[in-house]
Amino acid sequence: MAHLPSSSAGPGLADAATPAFSPLYQQIKALILESLQAGEWKPGEAIPSEMDLAGRFRVSQGTVRKAIDELAAENLLLRRQGKGTFVATHSEQQVRYRFLKLMPDAGDLASEGQPQREVLECRRVRAPAEVARMLALRAGDAVVQVRRVLSFGTVPTILEDLWLPGAFFKGLTAQQMAGYHGPTYAMFEVEFGVRMVRAEEKIRAVAADAVQAELLQVPHHTPLLSVERVAYTYNDAPMELRRGLYRTDTHHYRNELN
Amino acid sequence: MAHLPSSSAGPGLADAATPAFSPLYQQIKALILESLQAGEWKPGEAIPSEMDLAGRFRVSQGTVRKAIDELAAENLLLRRQGKGTFVATHSEQQVRYRFLKLMPDAGDLASEGQPQREVLECRRVRAPAEVARMLALRAGDAVVQVRRVLSFGTVPTILEDLWLPGAFFKGLTAQQMAGYHGPTYAMFEVEFGVRMVRAEEKIRAVAADAVQAELLQVPHHTPLLSVERVAYTYNDAPMELRRGLYRTDTHHYRNELN
DNA sequence: GAGTGGTCTAGACCACGCG
DNA sequence: GCGTGGTCTAGACCACTCA
Numbered sequence: 001m002a003h004l005p006s007s008s009a010g011p012g013l014a015d016a017a018t019p020a021f022s023p024l025y026q027q028i029k030a031l032i033l034e035s036l037q038a039g040e041w042k043p044g045e046a047i048p049s050e051m052d053l054a055g056r057f058r059v060s061q062g063t064v065r066k067a068i069d070e071l072a073a074e075n076l077l078l079r080r081q082g083k084g085t086f087v088a089t090h091s092e093q094q095v096r097y098r099f100l101k102l103m104p105d106a107g108d109l110a111s112e113g114q115p116q117r118e119v120l121e122c123r124r125v126r127a128p129a130e131v132a133r134m135l136a137l138r139a140g141d142a143v144v145q146v147r148r149v150l151s152f153g154t155v156p157t158i159l160e161d162l163w164l165p166g167a168f169f170k171g172l173t174a175q176q177m178a179g180y181h182g183p184t185y186a187m188f189e190v191e192f193g194v195r196m197v198r199a200e201e202k203i204r205a206v207a208a209d210a211v212q213a214e215l216l217q218v219p220h221h222t223p224l225l226s227v228e229r230v231a232y233t234y235n236d237a238p239m240e241l242r243r244g245l246y247r248t249d250t251h252h253y254r255n256e257l258n
Numbered sequence: 259m260a261h262l263p264s265s266s267a268g269p270g271l272a273d274a275a276t277p278a279f280s281p282l283y284q285q286i287k288a289l290i291l292e293s294l295q296a297g298e299w300k301p302g303e304a305i306p307s308e309m310d311l312a313g314r315f316r317v318s319q320g321t322v323r324k325a326i327d328e329l330a331a332e333n334l335l336l337r338r339q340g341k342g343t344f345v346a347t348h349s350e351q352q353v354r355y356r357f358l359k360l361m362p363d364a365g366d367l368a369s370e371g372q373p374q375r376e377v378l379e380c381r382r383v384r385a386p387a388e389v390a391r392m393l394a395l396r397a398g399d400a401v402v403q404v405r406r407v408l409s410f411g412t413v414p415t416i417l418e419d420l421w422l423p424g425a426f427f428k429g430l431t432a433q434q435m436a437g438y439h440g441p442t443y444a445m446f447e448v449e450f451g452v453r454m455v456r457a458e459e460k461i462r463a464v465a466a467d468a469v470q471a472e473l474l475q476v477p478h479h480t481p482l483l484s485v486e487r488v489a490y491t492y493n494d495a496p497m498e499l500r501r502g503l504y505r506t507d508t509h510h511y512r513n514e515l516n
Numbered sequence: 517g518a519g520t521g522g523t524c525t526a527g528a529c530c531a532c533g534c535g
Numbered sequence: 536g537c538g539t540g541g542t543c544t545a546g547a548c549c550a551c552t553c554a
Contacts, residue, residue, distance in 0.1 A: 082551030204506035248462035340532030
């Protein structure tokens, strides 16, 4: 690993269109990522110090630093000066509900407290074609389907359907979905070792149908925000499909553009 | 500037709660930002090389590099290996329509081509109280109000109202709004020297009223995405309030969570 | 005081763009 | 071939945390 100038990423690809020059720190980054995927360090744990890693990879501290910098920027690692570098978690106070962009029109998330969860359904089913496609499964593969309502105070605000690959979420129960304190993704880490790393959302405006209207306690045909999310774990592997309906009479979806 | 270890940011603030330790590269970053705000380098132009800046600020190249890295990460500067570092623009092919998150359900932005713009209204008015508040103006200050419809192909898809501070957008005409090829924010840079740096959006689902329904050629009460945006220039100064209504029957608002 | 991440430097060399 | 940004190193010192 040491002193290999401009080594390319993979072997046996000499005829590729681009030489695929890969800087050392990118290779280090890839190695750290592999360890993360492999579960060598669990969520919340500290990874070895920069000096240790530099020694292990036969590389200078600065090179390891640059690799870790990028992983920290992607929210995979969390640096804490004086303490160490830690595997990021959905349990941290600072970034809890990182993926929940719905904010109360007045006040902030803190003043609102934790959402109440009511799990309406939690069962193992065969994946419908479209669900299978979005989760990169075969149609008919087992998935866990969950339907729940999240309420702020006493106001039901979010109606969500979740689909999770059955192979990774064996034994998920309605009790687990409802009882865990904190973000659902934190529970997934603790109970199933599945860490959600990023997600993509498609947002539309729709009219509530009869069932939805009743569950959210709004008039039939009320405009609702439809949020379709695919969440990915390491390696861009899709791990959750989520279809949410948000009431936006007291809340709004907040987004920042940079 | 050189060799000042741990100097604090401002003078005469010895009694502040925190010593406000500020790394050298942050101070350099602030200086570069000032030059950007002052217009020392115009959008699209190259800024001095890292070595030049290092000399000017009596600092090593690595320190300048770290300052520029952060500014590039914030999309204020654009690095191009072998060529230089440039003041970012809304005209670049890569990031055109950076702030427009509406995507066609099938295909991509490229296949869809440029949106057609129809300007319904463009006039100078006194700012209503709420508009003034969001633009940090006094109620009654002059603002330019624009109403327009954006169409993809022949389908009207976006109905937008814009409010711009009159002091910065003197002489903005409907012709300018309609005639410019490329993003509106690129036109603002060229014609008014105003560069939008970031924005915040609040998104809701609403039902089309009679006027909106006719302009977007949809049935009355059709659910639409309401997107309220405040766009900021340097220094977090609000420079535009925009209220958009998006049809989401053929398009969706796309967001990435990290 | 030992150990961690954070800053800063100086210098070498590499990849890229362009004349 | 030169100038640009990009990578990598080695070493010094600083700020923070905790025992």
